[in-house]
Amino acid sequence: MKHLGLICPVCGAALVENGNALCCTGSVKKHNFDISRAGHVNFAGGSYDPNSGDPADMVRARIAFLEKDHYAPLADRVAALVAEMGGICVDAGCGSGYYTEKMSAGADITYGFDLSKTAVEYAAKKAKREQKSCYYGVCSVYTLPVADGAASSVTSVFAPVAEEEFTRVLKKGGRLIIAAAAPDHLSDMKAMLYDTVTENGERGDLPRNMELISRERLTYKPTVEKGDIAALYAMTPYSRRTSRESAERLLSLDKLDITFSFDVFVYAKKEQV
Ligand SMILES: C[S@@+](CC[C@H](N)C(=O)[O-])C[C@H]1O[C@@H](n2cnc3c(N)ncnc32)[C@H](O)[C@@H]1O
Numbered sequence: 255m256k257h258l259g260l261i262c263p264v265c266g267a268a269l270v271e272n273g274n275a276l277c278c279t280g281s282v283k284k285h286n287f288d289i290s291r292a293g294h295v296n297f298a299g300g301s302y303d304p305n306s307g308d309p310a311d312m313v314r315a316r317i318a319f320l321e322k323d324h325y326a327p328l329a330d331r332v333a334a335l336v337a338e339m340g341g342i343c344v345d346a347g348c349g350s351g352y353y354t355e356k357m358s359a360g361a362d363i364t365y366g367f368d369l370s371k372t373a374v375e376y377a378a379k380k381a382k383r384e385q386k387s388c389y390y391g392v393c394s395v396y397t398l399p400v401a402d403g404a405a406s407s408v409t410s411v412f413a414p415v416a417e418e419e420f421t422r423v424l425k426k427g428g429r430l431i432i433a434a435a436a437p438d439h440l441s442d443m444k445a446m447l448y449d450t451v452t453e454n455g456e457r458g459d460l461p462r463n464m465e466l467i468s469r470e471r472l473t474y475k476p477t478v479e480k481g482d483i484a485a486l487y488a489m490t491p492y493s494r495r496t497s498r499e500s501a502e503r504l505l506s507l508d509k510l511d512i513t514f515s516f517d518v519f520v521y522a523k524k525e526q527v
Contacts, residue, residue: 259363259400260365263297263397267280271289296371313350313373322485328411335431339361340360340361341361341362341425344364344398344409345357345364345366345408346414351378368413369392396419404423405424406428408428415457426525429520430519432457436517437455443487443492466520473515475513478510484505487501
């Protein structure tokens with residue numbers, strides 16, 4: 255039994271694995287969710303908008319960039335924090351599963367959920383091929399198919415923070431681990447694109463009702479080669495709002511020293527919630 259701690263997104267009853275489907279144990283009506291050949295499950299149902307989540311070209315760029323392990327120090331740190339908790343880990347907004355896969359080494363079961371079907375399909379195929387114990391589903395981070403109190407950790411890596419939903423699925427004392435861009439993240443790349451570089455502000459969706467346990471910053475400045483600069487640029491929102499001239503200035507470089515700077519927050523679900 256691989257899929258433990260999941261609930262039916264329609265009626266909230268427990269889901270049990272039956273062959274190539276997750277079947278709901280509700281007493282009135284049974285809802286079934288096929289496990290695709292790739293290995294993922296679509297929990298979003300008929301109302302799913304294929305344009306939701308990150309667009310496919312952005313997902314592909316992120317896959318190409320992350321495969322080069324430029325963000326491995328961040329992935330290793332988040333995975334170590336997940337390993338402190340063990341149990342069920344939910345990676346909310348998992349994208350193509352780069353971080354999810356590393357988390358799975360220290361958790362009993364790891365779920366990755368994202369609205370991008372392209373990203374989830376890629377992640378599921380890779381996990382199946384490489385026999386990783388992580389399972390993927392298409393759904394919103396605001397409506398996770400996870401039972402109340404089932405998760406020991408929830409992670410949110412550059413993805414929306416749905417505090418209320420994350421609190422619901424976490425067990426008491428469970429941890430929410432958030433990775434976000436620090437003020438100077440990618441400042442050198444932005445300096446090639448814009449006349450004035452504005453620092454990244456603090457995210458507006460950090461939890462308000464959880465206990466902040468720790469906050470740390472991880473900063474390093476490697477040399478990034480031409481092809482990787484292009485992938486990095488294409489996976490960021492800057493690629494959607496930069497003039498062609500500025501983009502060409504960046505993309506004509508053979509290499510660039512780029513500041514990677516991340517804030518990692520750890521929150522605990524309060525005992526009395
Ligand atoms: C910047 S990407 C980060 C992906 C992944 N965590 C990583 O760092 O490689 C943000 C991800 O959040 C997903 N996303 C955005 N809104 C979402 C929502 N409401 N529910 C689920 N996923 C969402 C996007 O599809 C995208 O994959």
